[in-house]
Every structure is written in C-alpha cells, then in structure tokens.
Amino acid sequence: MAGHSTFTVTLTPAGDFSNTTVKTGVDAEVIVKQYFDEAFFKFYFFDGEKLRDFFTANQANSIQQSIFNISQVTLLDNACSRLQKMHNERIKKLEKDAPDIAALNAEREKQEKRLNTAMENLTDSRELVTELTHQREKLDEILRGYAPVKKLQKERQELESQLTRIDREEDEYRVNRATFIRQYMVLLSLYPRLKRTLTLVNEKEEDGDLPPAIDKAQVKRLLDHFDEPCPLCNSPLDENCRQHLEGLMQKISVSSNTSNYLKEIKGPLENYMEQVQLFKAKLDALRQTEMDISDRKTVVLSRLQEITSALVNFESESDQINVAKTEEKRASIISQINAANQTIGAAKTTITACNERLANIETDLTAALQKMSEHDDIRKQITVIDMLHTNFKRIKNSIMEEMKNEIETITWNFFDSMIWKRNTFGSISISEQYDIAVYNKDHTEMTGSLSATEQMALAYAFTLAIHKASGKNCPLVIDSPLGRVSDDNRENMARALRDVSRNKQIIMLFTPDEYSESVKQIYDGVAEVRTLNLSDDENYIEGIEH
Amino acid sequence: MAKDRVYTSSQYRTVIDDMKKKDVLGLNIVEGKDVFMLAVAFGIDNPTPLKNRVGLFLNTALKTADKALIASVLLGTVSDDSDIDAYADWDQSTDLCEQCAETGYQVLLKKYNDADCDSDLFERRLIKELELLYMKNVESDI
Numbered sequence: 178m179a180g181h182s183t184f185t186v187t188l189t190p191a192g193d194f195s196n197t198t199v200k201t202g203v204d205a206e207v208i209v210k211q212y213f214d215e216a217f218f219k220f221y222f223f224d225g226e227k228l229r230d231f232f233t234a235n236q237a238n239s240i241q242q243s244i245f246n247i248s249q250v251t252l253l254d255n256a257c258s259r260l261q262k263m264h265n266e267r268i269k270k271l272e273k274d275a276p277d278i279a280a281l282n283a284e285r286e287k288q289e290k291r292l293n294t295a296m297e298n299l300t301d302s303r304e305l306v307t308e309l310t311h312q313r314e315k316l317d318e319i320l321r322g323y324a325p326v327k328k329l330q331k332e333r334q335e336l337e338s339q340l341t342r343i344d345r346e347e348d349e350y351r352v353n354r355a356t357f358i359r360q361y362m363v364l365l366s367l368y369p370r371l372k373r374t375l376t377l378v379n380e381k382e383e384d385g386d387l388p389p390a391i392d393k394a395q396v397k398r399l400l401d402h403f404d405e406p407c408p409l410c411n412s413p414l415d416e417n418c419r420q421h422l423e424g425l426m427q428k429i430s431v432s433s434n435t436s437n438y439l440k441e442i443k444g445p446l447e448n449y450m451e452q453v454q455l456f457k458a459k460l461d462a463l464r465q466t467e468m469d470i471s472d473r474k475t476v477v478l479s480r481l482q483e484i485t486s487a488l489v490n491f492e493s494e495s496d497q498i499n500v501a502k503t504e505e506k507r508a509s510i511i512s513q514i515n516a517a518n519q520t521i522g523a524a525k526t527t528i529t530a531c532n533e534r535l536a537n538i539e540t541d542l543t544a545a546l547q548k549m550s551e552h553d554d555i556r557k558q559i560t561v562i563d564m565l566h567t568n569f570k571r572i573k574n575s576i577m578e579e580m581k582n583e584i585e586t587i588t589w590n591f592f593d594s595m596i597w598k599r600n601t602f603g604s605i606s607i608s609e610q611y612d613i614a615v616y617n618k619d620h621t622e623m624t625g626s627l628s629a630t631e632q633m634a635l636a637y638a639f640t641l642a643i644h645k646a647s648g649k650n651c652p653l654v655i656d657s658p659l660g661r662v663s664d665d666n667r668e669n670m671a672r673a674l675r676d677v678s679r680n681k682q683i684i685m686l687f688t689p690d691e692y693s694e695s696v697k698q699i700y701d702g703v704a705e706v707r708t709l710n711l712s713d714d715e716n717y718i719e720g721i722e723h
Numbered sequence: 724m725a726k727d728r729v730y731t732s733s734q735y736r737t738v739i740d741d742m743k744k745k746d747v748l749g750l751n752i753v754e755g756k757d758v759f760m761l762a763v764a765f766g767i768d769n770p771t772p773l774k775n776r777v778g779l780f781l782n783t784a785l786k787t788a789d790k791a792l793i794a795s796v797l798l799g800t801v802s803d804d805s806d807i808d809a810y811a812d813w814d815q816s817t818d819l820c821e822q823c824a825e826t827g828y829q830v831l832l833k834k835y836n837d838a839d840c841d842s843d844l845f846e847r848r849l850i851k852e853l854e855l856l857y858m859k860n861v862e863s864d865i
Contacts, residue, residue, distance in 0.1 A: 355749035358849045359761050365856040366764035367792060370799020372864070374791075377801060393808075435811040438794065445791035456857055460850070 220643050223655045240611040253573040260566040267559050278545050285538045292531035299524035302517045309514045316507045323498050333484045336477050343474050350466050364453050375446040378439045386431050387440055393432040396425050581607050584642045591638035595673035630666040652682040659691050671696045726814050730776040730821055735828040755780040759824050766826030796820050
C-alpha cells in the first residue's frame, strides 16, 4: 500500500475532529514508519493462541534479522558482504595472473650459462683453429722444403686458393640468384598489370590528355557552382554554357592529378618492361655461372684429391722427412680445423639464439615487474579492504551486543514485573542467536519447564523489549492475550498487561469467554473497551459498541 | 586523412620476421618494402582483408619505381570505359596491395615449408615457377 499514489493517512487528535489532517505520498509513509516500521513488522501483532511458535529456531533467525534492522546494522552487514566480495575478487586476480618472476629468473640463469658455454666454445675453437692453422702452415713449410714434393705442395696451395675464390663466387652467385628470384617474381607476376598500365599511359599521351588542356577539376567546380558568375569574364552562365561544360567533362578523361600520377610512373614502367625482356638472358647467365662454378670446383677438388693421394703414398728417399706421415698429420689437422669451424658455427648460432631469448626474457621480466607493481597496488587494496571489513564487523558486533544486552535487560524487567511468583526467577539471558533462556535464583535454566502462562509472559516481555529497543512508539496488538493462560493465573496476567499498558498502547482482542467478569473488572475504568459484533460466520464486523 | 604507411596483419609481421631471420631468399638484407612487394606478387590474384593491422613501413621509404609497381596493381585492372581518376588513387592502390600481400605471405610460407625449409630446393622451385610465369604472362602475350 505504501508507495501507491492514492495512499493517504488521516490524523485526528484525540476527540478533536476539527484539527484532522490528511497526509499523502511520502509524508504518509513517514507517519506510518513512525508507528509501524517494516523493519520489525513481525512484532506488531501477537497471537496468544500461537505462543508455541514464538520460540522456535526459525523464529530466532527472524528475530535476529529484525534486530539487525532495528539496530541499523543491516547497512554494516551489507558493507561487510560487499567488502568480502571485493577481497575475494582481488585474491582471484592475484592468483590468476601472478607473474612467475622466479621461473623467468631461472630461465635467464639457464640461458646465461648456455651463452657463457657457447662463448667459451667460440673462443676455444677460434684459438684451436689459429693453433691448428699454424701447425698446418709448419707442415706445409716442411713439405715445400723437401724437393721431391715441393712442386706438388706448391700446386696444392694454388688450388686451395682457387677453391676459396670459387667458394666466394658461389656465395655471390647465391645472393644474385635470390635477388633475381625476388625481382622477377614481382615483375612477372605483375607483368599483365604493368603492361596494361603502361599502355593506358601511352594511349592518354597519344590522345593529348597528359597533361589535359583543360583542368577537369576546374570544369567540375564551375558546374558545381553554376549559379555564380564565370570566374574569367564575370558574366552569368546560361544553359549553353552548362551544356558546353558538360561536354568538356565528357571529353576530358583524366584530371590534372591523375595526369601527374600517370606521368610520374611512366618511366619506371618502361624500365620494368625492358627488365622483363631481359629475363631469359639473365636466367641463362645465372645458369651458366652456376655450371661454371660447379665445373671449376669439381676440377679443383679432383686435383686436390690426387695430390693428397700422391703425398699419402709417397715413399721418402731420405730419413729426413716422412712425407706420408706428414701428409697424414696434415689431413688430420685439416679435419680438426673443419670440426673446430663447425663448432664455431654452432657456437655463433647458439649465441644468437641465447641473446634473442635473453632479450625476450628481459622484456618478460620488465612486464612481470610492472605486473608485480600492479599487484602491490592490489595487495594494498586488500589490506585496506580487510581492515575495513574487520572494523565494520567489530562495530556491527559491538552494536549487536549492546542491543542484545539492552533487550535482555528490558525483557527481564518486563518479565519480572509480569510474573507474580516473586522468588522463583532470577535472570534472563539472550544468546547470540537470540535464543532466550530463563534462570531461577540459583542460576538453573528453567526455560523448558515454564508454564504456558510464564511462556506467554516471557513472549510479551520480549516483544515489548523489542518495541522499546527499537525506539518506535508503535502499538502492540494482542489477539487472545489470555488464550493460553491457565484459569488460576488469568487475573494475574490481565493485571500485568494492564500495568504495562500504562506506558504502552496495547490493543487486546478478547473472545467473550476470555473476557470474563473478573478480567472485565480489572480493565473497567482503566481501558477503553469496544465490543465488536461479528457476523454469524465471524468473517466480518457488523458493528462496534462502546 | 591520407595513409602515411603500409600495413600488414599482426600475425604476418611475425612470419616476416621469422623469414628474415632464416634468411629465406636473402630477405634479411632487403627492406620491408621488398618483402612486401614479393608478397604482393605471390597473392596478386587473391586479395584477403587484413585483421589486426600493424604498420610495416612508411610511404617515405618508397621510391618512384616502387610507387609505379603499387599504382599498377590497381591501374592495371582498369577497363576501357572506366573512370581512370578512380583508379589513379594511391590509398586504394596500397589497400589492394596490402590485401594481396596478406595472401602472399601465406603462399610464401607454404612454398618454403613444402620445400622442407631447404633454401636451395625452395629457390630452384621458384626458378621453375618463374619460367612458367614468363611463358604464361609474357611469351603468350607477344
């Protein structure tokens, strides 16, 4: 009903109808909230017949929630939930993309070790090559100094120089071949379009369109601004002029910009055409070079093999030098040089790879450290969130504790005032979960052995305590207030409720049986009594008697 | 605003770098524009739209001879009754070339892999292709 646009509240001061005021909308809702706060709506109406439900576990939860609402800790409770959610989200983020700096550092260490090993291998192999080359030169010197093989040795040195030159030519040939492939792959693939473009440029030139005699853009501008006078003679332009200009537009096939564009590329296009014509000749030359290199290399290698064979099988005529052994040693040294050169090549490759990997690791580490710094921010946020959460929870618990103690005290006061057995009960305690326990003077719990009347008194006391603790001046409606009370105690309970009503508005709904003569006497002159005339089926009120 | 550079898809940027590193076809000693034109040649008939484009090189790296190649890729498709002004458009020409190169990078990579990453075999096969291209595009045109 609240929130509905037609909701109104009519306020009439007791007995003074002339000062009646009507409130609507938010004003009406404020009035209602003063008396009937939805935060604990369950405690406005008390059904004495359903006393048994009052102290069930479900009810305890409901009571706790109502106390939350009354003491305004719902806001704090929501804040705590939200903070817990924020905490969890951040923890999840930390866990999800936590950079593994340790793993990166371990990988860097591993790569650095690998790099150092490769560097050492490179240095060692280079030194070895230098040393072996020196040894080979010494052996060559020996062979050159021995007359019977001097000529062969000299020839071999000449052939080895030739082989080095051929290898260099071969490298050059490979570069030229790659260049040839790149160049002609472009020219031959694009040839139809290059040729079409050049033909187009030539045609336009032959037609005198490059450059155009009249600027096409200028003619278009005139047509677009036909209402303005001619920029040359300042005369107004008529229909004949328009037709003439449109005719020119048809006639001029290229704009000045296009003309410049085409003229600029004409030269290179002609050059490309010439290059294409040279394709076969260049390919033949390349093939010829390859064959030439291959043939020469075969000859040199073959002759070198022959010389090596001759020297290995050479029978020395003197004891001064053993040519065969020297040659064997030389072959072994060359083999070692080749092996060392291979090691150098492998070391260089490893060094390049390691350096690249290290550079990548450095980049990853920088990114990881950046992330760490972001994570530091997240950790700081978590610290603040946790601190707020702890404090909010502490404040909430403190308020709840205070509220509980207040309700506990008030409940006891009400209960004590309503119970006529003065020397039986000693205290009431309310747990965190709002379970109520009654103790006797000896501190023994008696909750389970309370009579129905005492249970009702306890329920009234607790409800009234909640009302009081809420700070709301709301009435309490009790249906069948003496319904569960034994006959012996009815008058006592009626009297207790009457005493409470001196400071609290209580509306009690009695059945005729309940409102006995003895009860009536207690309320006569103290309470305003109305009699409700119910229909036969007791579904509606037919009238009210004063 | 006119384009100031030529683009490629980010995925092919890596492919180009890898090819350069391996010195396929001597690509480690040539400029980005040369790799680009080679890719245009390989994909000339099948342009593919770019995804997540990144800059490859600035237009200032292009000389007139390079511009003639790029301009011809679009101008070479003009028909007799077309408006030439629409085809003599630098930005559209580079767009078309970028799309051809997009296919071309894939073709280049496939051919290299098909040759088992053997540079010598790869180059010999390309020379065979050149001879076929010459027969198809040049000799048949004479």
